[in-house]
Amino acid sequence: MADGKQSSGNNPPAKLVIQQCLSARLQVQPPSDDVEAEYVEIERGVVLYVCFLKGADQDIHVVEKMAKFALNIRLSEALTDSKLVSILDLPGDVLIVPQATLGGKAKGKMMQYHANIPKDTGRELYQKFVELCRDTLASNARTSEANCKVRSGTYGNRQVLSLVTNGPFTHTMEF
Amino acid sequence: MADGKQSSGNNPPAKLVIQQCLSARLQVQPPSDDVEAEYVEIERGVVLYVCFLKGADQDIHVVEKMAKFALNIRLSEALTDSKLVSILDLPGDVLIVPQATLGGKAKGKMMQYHANIPKDTGRELYQKFVELCRDTLASNARTSEANCKVRSGTYGNRQVLSLVTNGPFTHTMEF
Numbered sequence: 001m002a003d004g005k006q007s008s009g010n011n012p013p014a015k016l017v018i019q020q021c022l023s024a025r026l027q028v029q030p031p032s033d034d035v036e037a038e039y040v041e042i043e044r045g046v047v048l049y050v051c052f053l054k055g056a057d058q059d060i061h062v063v064e065k066m067a068k069f070a071l072n073i074r075l076s077e078a079l080t081d082s083k084l085v086s087i088l089d090l091p092g093d094v095l096i097v098p099q100a101t102l103g104g105k106a107k108g109k110m111m112q113y114h115a116n117i118p119k120d121t122g123r124e125l126y127q128k129f130v131e132l133c134r135d136t137l138a139s140n141a142r143t144s145e146a147n148c149k150v151r152s153g154t155y156g157n158r159q160v161l162s163l164v165t166n167g168p169f170t171h172t173m174e175f
Numbered sequence: 176m177a178d179g180k181q182s183s184g185n186n187p188p189a190k191l192v193i194q195q196c197l198s199a200r201l202q203v204q205p206p207s208d209d210v211e212a213e214y215v216e217i218e219r220g221v222v223l224y225v226c227f228l229k230g231a232d233q234d235i236h237v238v239e240k241m242a243k244f245a246l247n248i249r250l251s252e253a254l255t256d257s258k259l260v261s262i263l264d265l266p267g268d269v270l271i272v273p274q275a276t277l278g279g280k281a282k283g284k285m286m287q288y289h290a291n292i293p294k295d296t297g298r299e300l301y302q303k304f305v306e307l308c309r310d311t312l313a314s315n316a317r318t319s320e321a322n323c324k325v326r327s328g329t330y331g332n333r334q335v336l337s338l339v340t341n342g343p344f345t346h347t348m349e350f
Contacts, residue, residue, distance in 0.1 A: 017192065017345055049345050074284050086284065101344045109249050109261065111346060163338040169276045170192055170224050171286060172347045 011115060012174035013056035014066050014125075015102040017049040019168040020076060024095045026153050027160035037160075040151035045093030046076065047163060048133075051102035052117045052125045063125055066175045067132040070094075075169060091142040094133055096152040097159050098126050123155040186290055187349035188231035189241050189300075190277040192224040194343040195251060199270045201328050202335035212335075215326035220268030221251065222338060223308075226277035227292045227300045238300055241350045242307040245269075250344060266317040269308055271327040272334050273301050298330040 024047050029038035048070050056062050074084040076092055087094060100122070104111035116122070130152045137143040137150050153159050199222050204213035223245050231237050249259040251267055262269060275297070279286035291297070305327045312318040312325050328334050 015347070017347065069281070072284055073281060073286065075286065084285070099343070099345050101346055104346050106244070106248060106348070109247055110259070111248065111250065158342045161338075161340045161343050165336045167333045168274070168336050170274050171276055171279050172190070172192065173281065
């Protein structure tokens with residue numbers, strides 16, 4: 001079969017997929033015998049799927065660059081007109097989903113994930129990314145006045161996600 | 176602000192994002208004064224977001240390569256065990272969403288879509304992609320016996336999408 005090429009050859013250290021949503025719900029704790037599943041939810045905003053690859057820990061700016069980009073890029077339809085605004089200006093919620101599969105490269109009919117960062121390092125970078133987004137929304141006048149939320153998935157867990165969109169307007173980025 | 180880099184520099188003619196789903200619903204006709212909105216739905220399967228860029232019409236194989244890849248890559252969890260199988264082997268449904276935003280490149284705080292193919296040419300390639308997927312599922316023993324569906328969005332329309340997943344397992348590919 002034909003191989004799908006994977007993005008650039010020079011191994012970007014981080015990948016991001018952005019989808020706009022009207023609401024989204026992510027399971028952060030699977031159900032067990034004793035307890036029910038736990039979920040986090042957001043309303044109008046963006047879902048950010050993030051993946052760190054080998055080398056992401058060598059560039060201290062990669063996490064900052066990605067968070068700054070994701071929160072400032074103008075992809076959200078303003079509530080009052082059709083102008084595109086950032087999630088900070090909307091203002092809207094943010095759901096951050098760890099998504100290791102973004103690091104996949106096709107080999108024949110299988111995907112391989114050899115470029116992905118070791119799990120512990122990836123978890124640290126992921127937590128830093130989540131904290132940066134939280135801090136930014138908390139210190140931004142519009143998002144903090146509107147009580148906008150940052151919610152995030154559990155690194156390494158299965159991501160049981162439900163999404164309602166008015167156009168996911170999917171964008172893929174590398175950093 | 177920091178610019179997000181966009182994939183490879185040598186302008187791939189087509190982009191694909193794959194997400195696994197338990198069910199998905201796409202509005203194919205917006206509501207008007209006279210009629211209600213129309214939707215297409217799938218059950219367990221994959222959502223394929225596709226985007227054609229300039230030059231995609233110069234390579235007669237790009238649509239075939241992308242369809243063959245999307246239907247044969249082993250990304251779906253088998254129903255009987257945790258083995259990964261193709262959507263044809265699952266067997267499962269396919270929802271194809273035209274997603275021109277995948278062609279976006281960041282310039283400052285805005286995304287630009289200069290690399291996207293002209294709309295009429297893009298629509299032709301999109302329809303060819305949908306037909307290829309339909310033909311493949313219809314001629315495959317497992318998907319045809321299980322009455323698996325190919326559903327697709329309307330090229331150029333807003334994509335009002337709802338998605339329920341057990342892990343979207345997002346993969347991004349270029350062709």
